[in-house]
Amino acid sequence: MIIKTRFAPSPTGNLHIGSLRTALYSWLFARHHNGKFILRIEDTDLNRLDSISVNSILKGLKWLGLNWDEGPYFQTNRLNRYKEVISMMLEKEDAYVCICSSEKLLEIKKQQIQEGLKPRYPGICRNLKIKDIFNKNYVIRFKNPLVGEVIFTDQVRGKIIFKNTELDDFIIQRSNGMPTYNFCVVIDDVDMKITHIIRGEDHINNTPRQINVFKSLGFKIPIYAHLSMILDESGQKFSKRNNALNILEYYQNGFLPEALLNYIIRLGWSHGNQEIFNREDMIKLFNLKSISKSASIINTKKLLWINKYYINNLSLNHIAQLLNNYMQKKDINIANGPDLKALLELFQGRHCTLKEMMESFRCFYEECIIFDFKIAKKYLIVENYFILEIFYEKINNLSYWKNKYILIIINDIAKKTNLESKEINIILRFVVTGNLHTPSISSVIYLIGKQKTLLRTQKAMNYIKNM
Numbered sequence: 001m002i003i004k005t006r007f008a009p010s011p012t013g014n015l016h017i018g019s020l021r022t023a024l025y026s027w028l029f030a031r032h033h034n035g036k037f038i039l040r041i042e043d044t045d046l047n048r049l050d051s052i053s054v055n056s057i058l059k060g061l062k063w064l065g066l067n068w069d070e071g072p073y074f075q076t077n078r079l080n081r082y083k084e085v086i087s088m089m090l091e092k093e094d095a096y097v098c099i100c101s102s103e104k105l106l107e108i109k110k111q112q113i114q115e116g117l118k119p120r121y122p123g124i125c126r127n128l129k130i131k132d133i134f135n136k137n138y139v140i141r142f143k144n145p146l147v148g149e150v151i152f153t154d155q156v157r158g159k160i161i162f163k164n165t166e167l168d169d170f171i172i173q174r175s176n177g178m179p180t181y182n183f184c185v186v187i188d189d190v191d192m193k194i195t196h197i198i199r200g201e202d203h204i205n206n207t208p209r210q211i212n213v214f215k216s217l218g219f220k221i222p223i224y225a226h227l228s229m230i231l232d233e234s235g236q237k238f239s240k241r242n243n244a245l246n247i248l249e250y251y252q253n254g255f256l257p258e259a260l261l262n263y264i265i266r267l268g269w270s271h272g273n274q275e276i277f278n279r280e281d282m283i284k285l286f287n288l289k290s291i292s293k294s295a296s297i298i299n300t301k302k303l304l305w306i307n308k309y310y311i312n313n314l315s316l317n318h319i320a321q322l323l324n325n326y327m328q329k330k331d332i333n334i335a336n337g338p339d340l341k342a343l344l345e346l347f348q349g350r351h352c353t354l355k356e357m358m359e360s361f362r363c364f365y366e367e368c369i370i371f372d373f374k375i376a377k378k379y380l381i382v383e384n385y386f387i388l389e390i391f392y393e394k395i396n397n398l399s400y401w402k403n404k405y406i407l408i409i410i411n412d413i414a415k416k417t418n419l420e421s422k423e424i425n426i427i428l429r430f431v432v433t434g435n436l437h438t439p440s441i442s443s444v445i446y447l448i449g450k451q452k453t454l455l456r457t458q459k460a461m462n463y464i465k466n467m
């Protein structure tokens with residue numbers, strides 16, 4: 001048997017951490033078993049359709065390398081298929097036409113609530129065999145069994161039992177002719193030969209309804225695994241409707257796909273105490289057995305830690321490539337400065353994200369830097385003018401652009417001015433980079449280059465003069 005899983009988002013918002021975890025686990029389970037992973041967009045709920053969401057979902061999955069073997073299927077392209085099955089179900093009397101008005105249903109619901117009952121459709125039209133539907137407002141309902149139980153073994157939560165008396169004849173086709181989620185999902189899972197359904201626990205209550213449809217159509221019921229919730233850092237439910245961050249914002253914030261996947265796999269799955277999993281490890285080790293029943297909590301500090309780990313441990317070439325693409329998207333032209341790899345080596349261990357790197361490195365590529373007014377007040381002062389003057393002259397006269405000669409210049413200035421090197425360093429650091437923290441200043445100046453160094457020193461001298 002070929003294992004087939006699917007990721008079936010409704011395009012009602014961006015791809016966020018919770019849905020990404022569902023996608024990742026489904027993808028890993030398929031890859032682990034050499035199976036197939038399918039992408040399906042559940043878009044029959046027309047009011048909520050959003051093509052921006054579809055793009056965000058596809059882009060996010062592609063960025064993270066969660067490639068799909070089939071799809072994306074769109075449910076709205078399969079409407080004929082759903083109609084065909086609904087006609088068959090009507091014929092076999094597994095479904096029926098219901099003409100109860102919404103006012104009537106509301107009244108029934110009110111009454112049930114008053115009596116302390118769970119609101120459910122009481123089956124008024126179930127045995128009416130309404131055929132004359134011309135010009136009438138109607139829905140089609142599934143004939144849910146009246147007695148018995150639905151029992152399934154969830155791979156995360158174990159045995160789950162629902163009594164059929166708790167369920168009702170749910171709508172499979174709305175009055176506007178559109179089939180509903182609980183119905184389409186079954187037809188799709190059958191047609192797409194899905195063997196394992198991994199999804200959020202918010203779907204547990206839908207599962208018995210779907211199982212009953214599988215049974216009534218005579219199809220094999222897939223295996224289910226329902227994932228527990230993800231809570232935000234304050235312990236609140238994390239969902240796409242409130243505070244969930246779009247996955248692509250993690251890209252914007254400089255996270256690596258490797259790190260994000262590693263972080264997400266650990267939100268509810270473990271392998272002993274291991275924290276770091278590369279893609280191959282994940283595929284090799286992933287199983288449903290080790291998925292946790294308890295809710296997971298977002299931990300941004302941990303994500304930063306993992307991101308830093310990958311920045312420091314992936315090959316220099318790979319990080320340089322990622323950073324190159326990242327900086328290009330932010331309009332920083334790498335051709336205007338040193339080899340990124342030299343910078344990465346010099347700044348080794350200092351950054352948690354590509355964004356932080358970009359902020360530290362932009363002064364090597366951009367023509368101008370902007371002095372922070374508050375810091376300038378401390379360093380760009382008349383008393384320091386002569387330091388800059390000597391520095392400018394010595395740098396200008398330097399014929400061989402080498403780190404060691406720059407260092408000699410700085411030490412000379414320290415001697416000449418009777419200041420400590422570290423005092424000179426901090427002034428120069430601010431003048432040439434706009435920052436107060438960098439690795440060895442001579443190496444930084446070396447990589448910034450002579451022309452930019454002179455230009456910035458001149459700018460700083462002018463700044464002091466104009467004060």
Ligand code: GLU
Nearest residue numbers: 008009010042185199203
């Ligand atoms: N479309 C549903 C959602 O986005 C998922 C349905 C399923 O996985 O069965 O929540």
